[in-house]
Amino acid sequence: MKTIGIIPSRYASTRFPGKPLVNIAGKTMIQRVYEQAVKTELLQAVVVATDDERIADAVRGFGGEVVMTSSHHQSGTDRCFEALNIIDQSFDAVVNIQGDEPFIHPEQIDKIVNLLSRPEVQLATLCKKILNADDLKNTNYVKVVMDNQSRALYFSRYPIPYVREEQNAGMLEQNSFFKHIGIYGYKTETLAQITKLPPSFLEKAEALEQLRWLENGFEIFVDITDKESISVDKPDDLQKLINKG
Numbered sequence: 001m002k003t004i005g006i007i008p009s010r011y012a013s014t015r016f017p018g019k020p021l022v023n024i025a026g027k028t029m030i031q032r033v034y035e036q037a038v039k040t041e042l043l044q045a046v047v048v049a050t051d052d053e054r055i056a057d058a059v060r061g062f063g064g065e066v067v068m069t070s071s072h073h074q075s076g077t078d079r080c081f082e083a084l085n086i087i088d089q090s091f092d093a094v095v096n097i098q099g100d101e102p103f104i105h106p107e108q109i110d111k112i113v114n115l116l117s118r119p120e121v122q123l124a125t126l127c128k129k130i131l132n133a134d135d136l137k138n139t140n141y142v143k144v145v146m147d148n149q150s151r152a153l154y155f156s157r158y159p160i161p162y163v164r165e166e167q168n169a170g171m172l173e174q175n176s177f178f179k180h181i182g183i184y185g186y187k188t189e190t191l192a193q194i195t196k197l198p199p200s201f202l203e204k205a206e207a208l209e210q211l212r213w214l215e216n217g218f219e220i221f222v223d224i225t226d227k228e229s230i231s232v233d234k235p236d237d238l239q240k241l242i243n244k245g
Contacts, residue, residue: 001092001093001113001116001117002044002090002091002092002093003042003043003044003091003092003093003094003095003113003116003185004043004044004045004046004047004084004087004089004091004093004094004095005037005040005043005045005046005047005094005095005097005109006046006047006048006049006079006080006083006084006094006095006096006097007030007033007034007037007046007047007048007049007097007098007099008049008050008073008076008079008080008083008096008098008099009030009048009049009050009052009055009099010050010051010052010055010071010079010099011050011051011052011054011055012052012071018054019100020050020055020058020099020100021054021055021058024102027062028058028062029099029100029102030048030055030058030059030099031058031059031062031064032102032103033097033098033099033100033101033102033104034046034048034059034062034064036102036103036104036105036106037097037104037106037109039106040106040109040110040113042109042110042113042114043095043109043113044091045065045087045089045091046064046065046097047064047065047066047067047083047087048064048065048066048067048099049066049067049069049079049080049082049083050066050067050068050069051068051069051070051071051073051079052071053068056068067083067086067087068086069082069083069086070082075209076096076098076099077096077184077186077191077194077195077209078195080094080096080186080191081191081192081195084188084191091188092187092188093113093116093185093186093187093188094185094186094188094191095109095112095113095116095183095184095185096183096184096185096186097109097183098182098183098231100231101182101229101230101231102230103230104183104229105225105227107225107227108126108181108183108225108227108229109183111126111223111225112124112125112126112183112184112185112223113185114223115185115221115223116185116186116187118221121185121187121219121221122186122187122190122218122219123184123185123186123187123190123194123213123218123219123220123221124184124185124186124220124221124222124223125144125152125180125181125182125183125184125185125210125220125221125222125223126180126181126183126222126223126224126225126229127144127146127178127179127180127181127222127223127224127225128178128179128181128224128225128226128227128228128229129176129177129178129179129224129226130143130172130177130178130179131172132172133171133172135179136159136171136172136177137159139157139158140157141157141179141180142155142156142157142179142180142182142208143155143156143157143158143159143160143177143178143179143180144160144178144179144180144222145160145161145178146178146222149221150221150222150223151219151220151221151222152210152214152219152220152221152222154211154214155180155206155208155210155211155214156206156208157206157207157208159171159177160177161175161177163175178222178224181225181229182229182231183229184210190218193218194212194213194216194218197212197213197216199212200212200215200216201215202214202215203215
């Protein structure tokens with residue numbers, strides 16, 4: 001299976017404009033994401049998809065591959081699909097690697113590629129077990145519940161499942177809750193299909209694009225990672241990341 005990793009990256013951001021170019025210990029965020037992505041041997045190519053020449057110049061500056069895309073995309077999924085159509089190569093699958101996770105683990109990318117290698121898997125993502133109550137209550141952390149075949153049943157910003165008898169700190173000791181890790185894998189024909197779907201009710205209610213896919217009958221297979229995923233959404237997140245390091 002021939003798989004490409006695409007890193008959607010845009011300059012405009014309501015909470016943190018220009019964050020792909022922010023300096024993290026001597027390297028831009030986008031360079032750190034790119035360098036982590038190319039460490040895996042399961043991707044045959046890695047490319048940054050952007051709508052901004054400043055980001056494109058930075059990527060070319062460190063020797064990375066870049067594709068210029070439209071500035072009108074509503075999601076990274078849409079940007080990935082346009083980039084795939086621009087690239088003069090054929091791929092069986094695409095991994096959408098978040099451009100704001102400078103220390104993404106190559107093993108997490110490998111998990112997505114391995115899921116996509118199974119014939120029945122058209123869409124893939126990751127989750128991690130939640131270990132503290134604050135993360136469970138944090139609406140910035142998306143939660144996921146799965147069936148016995150590791151297919152996503154639902155994603156929510158609310159703690160799911162709702163355990164009626166145990167709404168206390170002991171919930172985590174008695175039950176398993178999982179945080180969604182925002183990396184996606186798509187078979188190329190499935191990527192073409194989901195980008196044609198109109199926004200759905202559940203997607204708009206939770207502001208989660210993957211609910212559009214579920215609502216339209218697509219299955220999302222989920223693997224569990226023990227690696228933490230640290231994304232930078234606003235300047236405070238970057239400071240926490242630096243302090244942690």
